[in-house]
Amino acid sequence: MPLRHLTPHDQHRFRQYGRGPAVPVPDPLIHRAVERRAAAAPHAVAAEHHGGTITYGELNRYADALAARLAREGVRPGDHVGLFVRRSIPMLVGLLGILKAGAAYVPQDIGLAPAAQLTHVIRTARTRVILTVADHASRVPLPAGHRLISLDTEPLPHTPGPRPTIRPDDGCYVLFTSGTTGRPNGVKVTHRNVANILLTEPGALGIRPGDRVAQLLNIAFDMAAWEILGCLAHGGTLVIRGKDIAAAARTADVIVATPTVLSGIDPAACPRVRTVAVAGEPCPRPLADRWARRAAFFNCCGPTETTIVNTMSRHDPAAPLLTIGRPTPNNTVYVLDADLRPLPIGETGEMWAGGDGVSAGYLDNDRLNADRYAPDPFLGPGHRMFRTRDLGRWTADGELEHLGRTDDQVKVRGFRVELDAVSSVLESLGGCVRAVTLKRDARSLVSFVCPADVDPDAARRAVADALPYYCVPSEVLPLAFLPETDRGKIDKPALLRLAEERTAVAR
Structure with a gap:
């Protein structure tokens, strides 16, 4: 029995806190939910971009035609099809058409991804067909034997083809995450996985027909699937942004974003916004409080x-803690020690995730699969759990505190330091909106705070008052803004380069 070392009370709480509610999923195939919306309201606007719109009926028809075209090109259920596009209405046709053909879409932002990355994605995902638009076709490093289809110029069949047999455990998309080796790892996510989070609450975000959902994020980032498929599966109107992120947010009812992206949006300028969800990186408490009001x-x-996401918490500004809440429906979270044994409630350990959200694994990487996925002893045979590399602990009332990443626990002067703990202290300082702390060398930390008028001396004193001396950054650099990656997260390598440049100039 994997819980016998815990007290009976902690055994009960481990089961109670760690399991999300068991909830039926309306349809295990996410595009079928979109099809139902098209049948119910064909004239409703599915998306708008740069003044153009597409209705649900049009989107469904074009996607059916594209699926027939893909079938003619030999695409079959279980295949992977590249979707190398920028934010646009053709992007939606491509995404839905690929799913209707039974394949998994492999998204890349063709305007941002370098050729070497696209080549790696094509090779690893074994795509044979790639969808793009005419303006970006020349950027696709097309291998011999591959077919490139332009979504905005090539004619599509007038009649849909036969519907393929698609199973819930077939792939929905393949996302390439940043790998520790510098080479992105392809993660295969199934229809069952996606439907479980997007078609149940709270992951459905209460989206209703006619709601406006902002599409702010890079399509190669999995949170973009939350925006796009979460909106279309519930009959909303997707507001696809142009260069101005805030302009799209101002007319939206629902926003999904990273904290970095959200911090650039003024809540006072978004009177329609009813629901906001953030993930992808730790959220500063002041940002959460501002929007939660x-x-x-x-x-x-x-x-x-x-x-x-597999945990969610609706934040109350009056709450003592900003937590990541509890497991979402049909998912589990376990806080384990290094031997994969459950820790007593309140102790810090590594979070492992189980249930219907656990993806099918990495493409062509048996070593990494063996390291990060393991049989789930708590759900039993046939189930797997995933090692998140996130540190956490349960509060006494069953909320998860996120305490940083295992790789954010660094040694400074021989002492273990949690970088996020330092940043949290800095973000509690009046006037500081955002903070990031990084290890500069074996003896020192460097912190970056935003905006540029934060007093660096006051910032260092705040850390010295709250944490041990070895946690105090040797330097605090105020910046007007923090650099972002193309996925809307803080660009930590860019910050370290900036610190090195400033040190070099000071010399």
């Missing part, structure tokens, strides 16, 4: 490998 604000957590 105006809307239902969900602080969420979960890597790509557990399908978008």
Whole structure:
């Protein structure tokens, strides 16, 4: 029995806190939910972009025609099809058409991804067909034997083809995450995985027909699937942004974002916004409080490998803690020690995730699969759990505190330091909106705070008052803004380069 070392009380709480509610999923195939919306309201606007719109009926027809075209090109259920596009209405046709053909879409932002990355994605995902638009076709490094289809110029069949047999455990998308070796790892996420989070609450975000959902994020980021498929599966209107992120947010009812992206949006300028969800990186408490006073604000957590998010918490500004909540429906979370034994409630350990959100694994990487996925002894035979590399602990009332990443626990002067703990202290300083702390060398930390008028001396004193001396950054650099990756997260390598440049200039 894997719980026998715990007290009876902690055994009960381990089961009670660690399991999300068992909830039926309306349809295990996410595109079928979109088809139902098209049948019910064909004239409703599915998406808008740069003044153009597409209705649900049009989107469904074009996607059916594309699926027939893909079938003619030899695409079959279980295949992977590249979707190398920028934010646009053709992007939606491509995504839905691939799913209707029974294949998994492999998204890349063709305007941002370098050729070497596209080549790696094509090779690893074994795509034979790639969808793009005419303006970007020349950027696709097309191997011999591959077919490139332009979504906005090539004619599509007038009649749909036969519907393929698609199973819930077939792939829905393949997301490439940043790998520790520098080479992105392809994660295969199934229809069952996606439907489980997007078609149940709270992951469905209460989206109703006619709601406006902002599409702010890079399509190669799994949270974009939350925006896109979460909206279309519930009959909303997807507001696809142009260059101005805030302009799309201002007219939206629902926003899904990283904290970094959300911090650039003024809640006072978004009177329609009813629901906000953030994930992808730790959320500063001041940002959560500011939005939670105006809307239902969900602080969420979960890597790509557990399908978008697997814990969610609706934040109350009056709450003593900002937590990541509890497992979402049909999912589990375990706080384990290094021997994969459950820890007593309140002790810090590594979070492992189980249940219907656990993805099918990495493409062509048996070593990494063996390291990060393991049989789930708590759910039993046939189930797997995933090692998130996130640190956490249960509060006494069953909420998960996120305490950083295992790789964010660094040694400074021989002492273990949690970088997020330092940043949290800095973010509690009046006037500081955002903070990031990084290890500069074996003896020192460097912190970056935003905005540029934060007093660095006051910031260092705040850390010295709250944490041991070895946690105090040797330098605090105020910046007008923090650099972002193309996925809307803080660009930590860029910050370290900036610190090195400033040190070099000072010399």
